[in-house]
Amino acid sequence: MPTEVTPVPRARAADELKQAALEQFATVGFAGTSLQHIADAAGYAKSSVLYHYGSKEALLEAAIEPAVEGFEAVLEEFLAGRGSGRRRTLVDRVVDLLLLHRQAVHVFLIQGPSLSELPIIARANVAVRRLAAAVCEERESVEDQVRFGIALGGAAFLLTAGRTFADEQMIPSDDELRDALHRIISEILTPVRTTGN
Amino acid sequence: MPTEVTPVPRARAADELKQAALEQFATVGFAGTSLQHIADAAGYAKSSVLYHYGSKEALLEAAIEPAVEGFEAVLEEFLAGRGSGRRRTLVDRVVDLLLLHRQAVHVFLIQGPSLSELPIIARANVAVRRLAAAVCEERESVEDQVRFGIALGGAAFLLTAGRTFADEQMIPSDDELRDALHRIISEILTPVRTTGN
């Protein structure tokens, strides 16, 4: 009689529910996700969701807070540092965060406008605005804003909803994605330097 | 006795409700939008929504069908044509469609995966896939798919949710946006590597 049934029961339920909620939030949206669906997806009762997280909003906060904190940390690191490789390092870190927290990013980027009354979303929106200012630096032309928006929103789209439109047999690995994302985003954020080259 | 009060009362309510619905769908999501909110935003009763459009799904279909048809038409034009300026013309047309139907595009791009059971959304998803194939042409590398996804999803994000993260006093005009979008998207879709084609 091996004990293989539940070898690692550590914080099982809370994390399972959080992950199920994150997937629903990123696909159907926060308003369109019901606690019942989250509970069903994770194999629990609706009451259990409200036991581990006091409310639907608290669940959202727990689900995306790590991602927001990641962006804030990367931003602080960039603002505190100096040197020539700063921008490159920033793009590096941001791409890693996008890959690691793709669902959370999708939530507070796409649904940020409609959920800005929630404290955690407001925090995320502030972080994104500061990131935009950092990337565009002092040159705050319209084109720079557009470049930043396309790069960030495009990456968020690609990593979640975009998978639906790709060929099924062509699912790139995260390493491939990281490589391509870093190259393309750097290219987008670096204004045209003689494309003919 | 001027007839200025209601010079063009043609299909007034239906269009107002459709527009209100489109804005809600694009911001809060289809599942998160209630018929009551749509009716309130347009100044009608919930019953009126269901009088003009038989169901919530029918309302969504009416709201985004023009955009889907626009993309299908542009796609057909591209596939039927020949010549050197085809790709440039395609990007031109697509950017115009993105600006004209920005909310509808946001709906079937972002929520496409979760609403694919609705016929109109399935149609839109097919159109987007065909567009991806047309843009990437025969070269179907991972990087090309990523470039297309970033360009399309980034533009969709920028034109709707992205406005939240921009400076309030820096709201670019549609002409500025069209110009910047066309330049940047062309740049993204044209790899730096010298693939002569």
Place this chain on the structure above:
DNA sequence: GCAGGATCTGACCGATCGGTCAACTAGCGT
């Protein structure tokens, strides 16, 4: 005036929403 269609609405329906609560079942130190 009046019939009749188009439009608009409130009342209502069953289902589901987020959330509360009491009860139940483990496990665990004593």
Place this chain on the structure above:
DNA sequence: ACGCTAGTTGACCGATCGGTCAGATCCTGC
């Protein structure tokens, strides 16, 4: 054995969901 705590759940609550339906109101042709 005991009590205690954490975890889990079904029953239940008021509110809201999408949708139905019978009128009320309007406009227009006669």
